[in-house]
Amino acid sequence: MLAAVDHVQLAAPPGSEDALRAYYAGVLGMTETPKPPALAVRGGCWFRAGAVRLHLGIETDFRPAEKAHPGLxxxxxxxCAARLAAHGAPVTWDDALPGHRRFYSRDPVGNRLEFLQPG
Incomplete structure (x- = not known):
């Protein structure tokens, strides 16, 4: 029944859209995509890079995801690690996944992100 993951939604605090744009578009090189007008009034931002789609939705009582995360x-x-570090984002390498190089980082509102490359 399932064909693909359409997008991953992460939460963000009210008023964080500029910081999210600076990070996801400016640092990660993603493209912001317009939200439909009925959803745009809720705030937040949508981004894409190729088939990867991330939606950042505003949550009034926001708490960053400590364990849950997208694997990018x-x-x-x-x-990628050098670019993130140069922009002040944390880079924590992890070698526990056989056959992959990977590290964890945090977006500007504290959400956990995993970056990985096979090989």
Missing amino acids: RVTDIEG
Whole structure:
């Protein structure tokens, strides 16, 4: 029955849209996609890069995801880690997944993100 993951939604606090745009578009190089007008009034931002779609929705009593996270496959794990570190984002390498290089980071509102590359 399932064909694909359409998108992953992460929560964000009210008023964080500018910081989210700076990070997801500016640092990660994703493209912001317009939200339908009926949803845009709720705030938040939608981003995409190829088939990857992330929606950041505003949550009044926001708490960052400590364990839950999207796993984002990259083509240049070292370059990605260097870019994030250069922009002040934390980079925590983890070698527990056989056959992959990976690290964890946090977006500007504290959500956990995993970046990984097979090989």
